[in-house]
Amino acid sequence: MIEPVITAGNLKVFIDPGHGGSDSGAVFEGIQEKNLNLQVAQKLANALSQKGFQTKLSRENDSYISIDDRVRMANAFFEGTAPSNTFFISIHFNSNQANYCPITSQSIAFYKLSNQTSQDFSTTITNAMASSQIASNYATRSENQSQSSSFGVLYVNTDNKTLIEVEFLCNPSLKTQIQGPEWQEKAANAISEGILAFAQQKTTPASSSGFKTAYATVFDGSKNTAGNCNNSCVALPDSTALNRTVEVCNLDGSKCRKTTVGDTGPWCTQNNAYVFGNERPFAEINKNKNLNAIANNPSCPLRGLSNGAGIDLTQNIASALGITGDPDTDRVKWKFA
């Protein structure tokens, strides 16, 4: 039994196992998507309960429920709770048209169109799935980039919402794996870690006072620096931030340092929308992707496989904040001083 890490007990996650009853969802060689969705959803509910979340499923068995009813059930469950403390996740397995399946392994999180919070939530969950190596590839997409133009369940009354295609079920090489309780448990645990990480990020107190959060790595500040680093500075991925003063802190704000921006990076050189705007870091949105391969990518020209980091720290700054610089787990918050 894992100790609950959230004690407030006021965080609600509505889990929607896609399809059900007469609606099988995708079918491949006798595997019906609706069954996999329910199995993973039940394991996710269990993992979240152990972390202290309140959970509810749209269906506990193989029954048909309309999209509108799923939305109504979730809204009723969220009633009386602050929207920031409510989370919605619809569980699916992916398939292409009949008789065609790409030879691929991929987890995809779809977010509500034009909803930045939904996008951030989806990104956090795919990052957590990538950390646990659930699939070979990961993507976060707007719902309008899917073949169906819109996902009705994403009309639910919370911004913390996503629809996950956990894997492709039509890939013969994955067929055995995705039906196994061990893999399903691993996937459910990873998704629960993502929800927890997002919940903790949302409750970071200083986020309201101009701080941005980002995954952090450690870099060598003794060379290759564009500014005056002297082994003690940070790098931010927009060259116009060079030589400015920043305050960088651990997430709970108990350890902070003021320092200068002594280099440009990680990954990007013109990621203005993150450094000076409200977007997540380009490298974080495109974590585990080869940035060279992304078309129309002026913010990160000619870079490699992103590890998701949005700030680099010299070793002394990382040590002062008590982090090692693991891009999968270490986050800091920072703002211009």
Ligand SMILES: [Zn+2]
């Ligand atoms: Zn589906």
